[in-house]
Amino acid sequence: MGFSEFHGNEETVSRLRNLLAQGRLPHSVILSGPQGSGKYTLATMIAQALNCETRPLTDGLPDFCGQCGSCARIGEAADLDTRVAESLEARDAMKESEKKETRLFVQTHPDVLVIAPDPPQMMIKVDQVRRVVGSIYFRPLEARERVFIFTDGAFMKEAANSLLKALEEPPECATIFILAKNAGELLPTIRSRCMVFSLHSLSTETMERYLLDHCRQWKESERALVSRLSHGAVGRARSFDLPAYCAARHDALILLKTAFLAEFHTELFKVTETYRAGSEGREKMELLLRCLYSLLEDLLFLNAGAGQLLRNTDIRKELEKLAEEVDFDWLSAAALAIGEVERGMRRNLLRSLSLDGLEAALENHEKVLSP
Template identity: 25%
Template sequence: MKFSEVIGQEEVQQRLVQMVEEGRLPHAIMLCGPEGTGKLALAVAFASYLLGEDNAMVQKLEHPDLHFTFPTIKLPSMSADHKPVSDDFIHEWHDLLMKGPYFKFEEWLKAMRAENQQAIITAGESDELVRKLSLKSSQGGYKVSIIWLPERMNIECANKLLKLIEEPPSQTVFLMVCEEPDKLLETIRSRVQRIDVKKLPAETIRQALIERRGIDENAAQRVSRLANGSWLKAMEALSVGTDNQAFFDLFVMLMRLAYQRKVRELRKWSETLGNLGREKQKAFMLYVLRMLRENFMYNFRQEELVYMTQEEEDFARNFARFINEANILPLYDLTNVAIRDIGQNANGKIVFFDYALKMIVLLIQK
């Protein structure tokens, strides 16, 4: 993959190349930013640049000096004492990455057939990295380790990786792709050079939609605004039958049932959510946060502040007045508490039923 395939982010691209040209390339770089801004694409393109873009093995992402680390799950077929490592899922990872380096975490979970499990990076992975990176470069150049979502390392893995970063093998470059750096050990954050990858400008997304996807001008204009700086959100807006539609339907059902105080139906709603995998549960609640924000902003009637699909906006036309100054902060707090509880493996059905009941009270606040 070449830098020309990355959408926007020219400033970051130039900075990375300049480090190499000026002979001041750090051994550990962390690309930080929101989902969909192209962090993984930048990491893969930079790794290709370091290893030789024209190398056939690099183009196929099969270079022996290019190593990928990513969150994994434990399959039922694995032995009790086996600590899952990236190589257990390298074929699924390679297949997904070759389709393009812009994909959601949920897509990776689906590729692994994760179902209800939460994916992490285990201590077994750090042991594998030590083994792989201790070998000499097969081509006599750099060895590149791309670590996708290092914030999902368990503490044992993080401590072992810290030692590896403190005393890196010769000619090794670590490229971390991170969305929640605050969840990483401070000792790791202090030993990497952080580069913030900002949201994509709407104009950049608009042009990419026209040039790469053949979208007409009007549709590209609306989708680029809706994307709010994320290429993934732009792709979601173009797709049919994605989670976004299912999440919208669940959000509408929640709000209508809560307003009508239909407790029995809300219980069924909570059971539907409780049967989803935890990652999808969290993804839905993040969608709720976004919809709360959009409906609150819709009340201001300023188009430039609203980022909704036409269907979402049609619903907001009558619903938005129920999200106001009196309840927006309690609604945000309530939703964030639910996200926290889900992340701590609380019973989903109980969490969502409690959430739905409290929603009844908050919706009627004026």
């Protein structure tokens, strides 16, 4: 364990570790970078390095052991999606009156608090910031340094304003991280009080090399596919559920083809039948929609003569054939129709029903195109 487990962005990581070594790590830090570039992973690693009980050095720079009580407890927060889901479930189980008072936090160590956007607005709310401000000026309970990680830079206005003073004059033993896809989207009042460090995604080639070392069970064509689908994010690539993706993509292809070829109708019916309500159905449906988007994007690349950008490289031939049958108008209509299904899902319509609706929308458009 340690910073060697973090892949890519070596320069930024070493800059941060150098600042740690000199005891000059800023107390208000923005980590900016696209989804999957490792912002959250890096923030939790720094929290571990700040608080590791054994404080190892590698290459002469501060590292963390990953094993001591402090590292282990902070490490439990690493799987952010699961921790957030648990926290939301716990809140859902509360009484209505308590729900309103309860904000979303992830805390696996008494001195490390993770603040995630609170649904339904998916923004950081003022009550969340109040909890940060309310504890930041106290000495850490166990650790050397209190760490606060805002996993998103979308603050409600009052929340942002409440945070400004803490960002400007943070106490000696606290560090605030704000993670943002794009530092430029943060309020200038927040940005100007923090030091910004940028992360970028790994290139497809770097990712393929990484997978060759770490996921040997995958075939070359599978590694190529996962590298392209995980948008440069190592974590996402390693945990990529290839069988589920391929199954969903199979269904997505049938849906797209059905719009052209009548004999696919029976097939389609079979597909929509399997997408029923319930949380499992919802997950399946979301994956199906992601696959549909990714196929449409690939068809768009092929139509635009940019086949080198193709992601679903393992089914290139099939996609090339399909691309000959569709034009830009059809593709944009299809994208709009899928957007409709997504909105429908949010309104909690019966899932199979909205899939049938999508199919109807695609076919109608086809009729308009070919009189």
